[in-house]
Amino acid sequence: MIELEGLTKRYGEKVAVNNLTFAVRPGIVTGFLGPNGAGKSTTMRMILGLDRPTAGDVRIDGTHYDRLKDPLTSIGALLEAKGVHPGRSAYHHLLCLAQSNGIPARRVHEVLDTVGLSAVARKKAKGFSLGMGQRLGIAAALLGDPRILMFDEPVNGLDPEGIHWIRTLMKSLAAQGRTVFVSSHLMSEMALTADHLVVIGQGRLLADTSMAEFIQRNSRSYVRVRSPERERLLDVLHGAGITAVENGNGTLEVDGSKAEHIGELAARHQLVLHELSPQQASLEEAFMRLTAESVEYHAHSDTPASAERWGDGWKEGRA
Amino acid sequence: MSTPQPPMPQTAAPDRQAAPGAPYSAPGAAYPGYTSPIPVVRTHLGHAIASEWTKIKSVRSTMWTLGVFALLVLGIGLLTGLVVESSDPDLGGESPLSLGFFGLLLGAMCVITLGVLTTASEYGTGMIRTTMVACPSRGRVLAAKALVFFLIAFAVTLVCATLTGFLHVGLLEGHNGKEPSGEEWLKGTVGVSLYLALLGTLSLAVGSMIRHSAGAITIMIGAVLAPLVIALFMFSSSLQDVQQALFEYSIPNQMSIFYANSLSDSGPSGWDPLWIMLVATGAALGGAFALLEKRDV
Numbered sequence: 001m002i003e004l005e006g007l008t009k010r011y012g013e014k015v016a017v018n019n020l021t022f023a024v025r026p027g028i029v030t031g032f033l034g035p036n037g038a039g040k041s042t043t044m045r046m047i048l049g050l051d052r053p054t055a056g057d058v059r060i061d062g063t064h065y066d067r068l069k070d071p072l073t074s075i076g077a078l079l080e081a082k083g084v085h086p087g088r089s090a091y092h093h094l095l096c097l098a099q100s101n102g103i104p105a106r107r108v109h110e111v112l113d114t115v116g117l118s119a120v121a122r123k124k125a126k127g128f129s130l131g132m133g134q135r136l137g138i139a140a141a142l143l144g145d146p147r148i149l150m151f152d153e154p155v156n157g158l159d160p161e162g163i164h165w166i167r168t169l170m171k172s173l174a175a176q177g178r179t180v181f182v183s184s185h186l187m188s189e190m191a192l193t194a195d196h197l198v199v200i201g202q203g204r205l206l207a208d209t210s211m212a213e214f215i216q217r218n219s220r221s222y223v224r225v226r227s228p229e230r231e232r233l234l235d236v237l238h239g240a241g242i243t244a245v246e247n248g249n250g251t252l253e254v255d256g257s258k259a260e261h262i263g264e265l266a267a268r269h270q271l272v273l274h275e276l277s278p279q280q281a282s283l284e285e286a287f288m289r290l291t292a293e294s295v296e297y298h299a300h301s302d303t304p305a306s307a308e309r310w311g312d313g314w315k316e317g318r319a
Numbered sequence: 320m321s322t323p324q325p326p327m328p329q330t331a332a333p334d335r336q337a338a339p340g341a342p343y344s345a346p347g348a349a350y351p352g353y354t355s356p357i358p359v360v361r362t363h364l365g366h367a368i369a370s371e372w373t374k375i376k377s378v379r380s381t382m383w384t385l386g387v388f389a390l391l392v393l394g395i396g397l398l399t400g401l402v403v404e405s406s407d408p409d410l411g412g413e414s415p416l417s418l419g420f421f422g423l424l425l426g427a428m429c430v431i432t433l434g435v436l437t438t439a440s441e442y443g444t445g446m447i448r449t450t451m452v453a454c455p456s457r458g459r460v461l462a463a464k465a466l467v468f469f470l471i472a473f474a475v476t477l478v479c480a481t482l483t484g485f486l487h488v489g490l491l492e493g494h495n496g497k498e499p500s501g502e503e504w505l506k507g508t509v510g511v512s513l514y515l516a517l518l519g520t521l522s523l524a525v526g527s528m529i530r531h532s533a534g535a536i537t538i539m540i541g542a543v544l545a546p547l548v549i550a551l552f553m554f555s556s557s558l559q560d561v562q563q564a565l566f567e568y569s570i571p572n573q574m575s576i577f578y579a580n581s582l583s584d585s586g587p588s589g590w591d592p593l594w595i596m597l598v599a600t601g602a603a604l605g606g607a608f609a610l611l612e613k614r615d616v
Contacts, residue, residue: 001352026352049455050448051615066455069361083449085378085440092377100370100453102360140449145355177353 001026001179002047002148006056009042009203016042018203019056024181026147029174031194031211032183035291039203040183041080044152048077060148072101072144078137078151086126090117090136093125094143103144111139130157138166148179155189167193187287191215201291218286223259226251226275227266236269237262251275367454367463375467380436385471388429389479395422396483400490410496415487416507417578419480423511424571426479428540430472430515434522435535437468438607442530448616457611461527465520465604473516481508503578510593511577517596518570524603528610543570568595 002024009017017039024030034040045051047058049065060068060075068074084093094108112118115135120128128136134157141149151170155163170193174180184190190197190211197214199207207214227233230250237244237254242262244252254262259278266273360366375381399418438461441447454460484507488499499507522539529535550565566572567586576592587595 045448045615048452050451068455070359071362071455072453073355073357073359077452079448079452083445085374085444085446087378087380088374089377092373096370096373096377097449097453099373100366100450101362102366103357107357145357147353147355179352 001061002058002150002181003062004043004047004056004058007043007046007053007058008055009039009046009051010054016203017046017053017200020200020203020205021056022198022205022208024148024179024198025196026179027174027177028195029170029180029182029193030196030198031190032181032198032200033187033190033287034183034185034200034206036185037202038185038200038291040185040200041152042203043200044077044079044150044181044183047150048075048079070101070144072097072103073146074144075148075150076141076144076146077149078134078141078154080152080156082125082133082137084125084133084136087124089122089124090128090139091121093136094139097140097143101144107143107145111142114142115139131159131162134158135162138169146178149173149181151180151182153183153185155184155186163189187283191283199287199290201293206290215283215286218290219283220255220281220286222279222281223254223257223262224251224275224277224279225254225262225266225273227271227273229271232269233266233271233273236265236271240265253279362454364459364463367456367459368467370454371460371463371467375437375471380440381433384429384433384436385475388426388433388475391429392419392422392426392476392479392483393486395425396486400483400487404490404494408491408494410491410494412495412497414499414503414507414578415491415494415496416484416499416503417575418487418491419483419507419511420575420578422483423476423480423515424574426476427515427518427543427570427574430476430519431522431539431543432536433472434468434519435526435532435539437464437523437526439526439530439532439535443532451616457616458608461524461604461608461611464527465523468523469516469520472519473512476512476515477508480512484508506577506590510590511574514574514577514593514596517593517600521596521600521603524600524607527607528603547571 004020004022007017007020008015020039020043032040032043042051046053047060047065058065065071065075088096090112091108094111095105097103098105098108109118109121112121115138117132117135117139120132125133125136134154138151138154141151149170151166154166154170158166170180170182174195182190182193194211196210197207198205199214209217225233225244230252233252234244237252242254242257242265244254247253259276263273263276266276396419399421403418441450450460451457484499484504488496522535525539526532526535529538546565546569550562550569553559553562553565563585573587573592573595576587576589
């Protein structure tokens with residue numbers, strides 16, 4: 001269990017993390033989602049006692065991180081950067097970590113085996129690929145067989161097989177009753193692994209909900225209709241009080257109507273339809289809508305001129 | 320996981336419906352979740368020392384700097400010994416031990432480098448975050464690093480200084496040299512080794528404060544050489560006292576005091592340099608500790 005209460009971090013004028021309050025519970029995978037620069041890594045560093053919070057508090061099973069008697073068996077973490085001396089072998093890297101927490105040396109071999117690095121255990125870390133470095137970081141996180149695991153962008157640099165492996169690993173760790181907290185900026189990745197979601201944007205909490213609820217609340221469903229007699233179709237829909245939006249390439253999108261209903265309507269008016277399909281907006285879209293106002297580094301392509309201030313919508317939604 | 324896992328705890332069922340207000344349970348409530356078969360050990364300084372020992376011996380740069388150090392001290396010791404011996408000198412009652420000074424002065428650069436690298440290199444590689452996550456007590460990490468480094472630097476310097484001492488005494492027998500007394504032996508081996516090990520520990524503290532290897536090494540080499548260089552350019556007679564003090568308290572001169580009782584009437588003599596370095600190192604370690612506690616990793 002990780003509990004954050006009013007956690008805040010300021011760097012001079014800039015507020016990196018703003019008054020975060022949430023809890024990460026055991027037994028499930030909790031996704032920590034936010035665009036780049038949202039404050040995910042800063043939050044994780046504060047949980048681990050690396051950065052001191054400007055205000056607020058964070059506790060690991062009720063204790064501050066630097067008060068833990070056995071840090072590595074309480075919580076294992078994979079941080080974004082490699083955090084490995086390039087001249088040290090994977091084996092020695094893990095060995096010095098194990099020794100610092102009184103963990104038996106045989107655990108080093110076990111975790112190397114778990115992450116599939118046994119063959120390169122004696123190789124220097126500087127020769128490791130991004131994916132191997134990531135696996136070494138995961139091995140370090142698993143070293144103390146901890147109750148809580150925290151992964152910052154774990155799938156970065158992994159190949160599809162590696163991504164599948166880490167997904168399965170995270171799920172099995174949670175199923176053993178551990179607390180698993182994993183950050184990502186990819187909603188699609190989270191949708192496959194996380195049971196619970198914490199979304200932040202510009203350091204603020206935007207959502208703290210179960211995955212199912214998030215999907216239900218945030219995804220838009222609509223019906224896509226395509227017809228060679230587009231004008232007549234529009235008239236018919238309009239006549240039935242249904243609003244359709246043209247989306248440019250000859251198809252119409254209808255919100256709030258069932259496909260069956262539209263199909264029957266078209267049949268009654270003897271309209272030819274080339275497509276009639278219920279659609280679900282992807283979670284990626286839902287996530288982007290949620291964080292749209294709080295993305296720090298916009299690619300200035302279609303930013304509306306009258307963009308509302310970020311967070312306004314959030315406040316209204318919450319009020 | 321390859322470890323045998325205990326049966327799944329009862330709380331493993333996903334608690335999706337938990338009310339938003341629920342996370343803050345009553346104080347004292349047990350935190351449910353996974354229990355590891357690995358015995359929980361209360362960590363202490365001994366663990367940190369074991370860890371730092373593994374760290375320092377598992378990188379090649381340690382072996383390189385110590386190897387170059389031994390080469391410099393023994394090599395230059397041998398060379399000076401042979402050169403002096405071949406010129407059939409009259410030592411005029413001086414102890415032959417003092418010839419070891421030149422090698423150790425150059426070797427000091429290696430000790431400084433290794434000291435700085437012990438702390439600063441972790442900042443360069445990002446290893447420091449891993450270290451501090453594994454051992455959140457920052458003071459303990461610094462203490463372990465300082466202790467491990469000090470002992471290694473002391474042991475290696477002691478071996479090299481003693482070997483050079485025997486070499487010189489052996490080579491220069493019968494050249495009107497003085498048979499070194501017990502205290503001269505002690506100062507020329509243990510004394511100067513303690514001094515160099517402390518100088519390296521000072522560098523380690525500076526490395527921890529500066530967090531940048533090249534920067535910290537430059538500062539330390541500057542600290543060794545600058546006083547002499549600055550003193551060289553103090554021509555004005557009004558600055559004579561300052562010039563004198565810079566000479567006397569410069570690190571090379573303080574090191575030479577371990578071989579001969581003070582070159583000048585004033586300034587440090589006897590074991591003074593060791594106490595001065597001890598205070599300086601203590602202060603630097605205190606500063607490094609304060610900064611470590613204050614700054615984010």
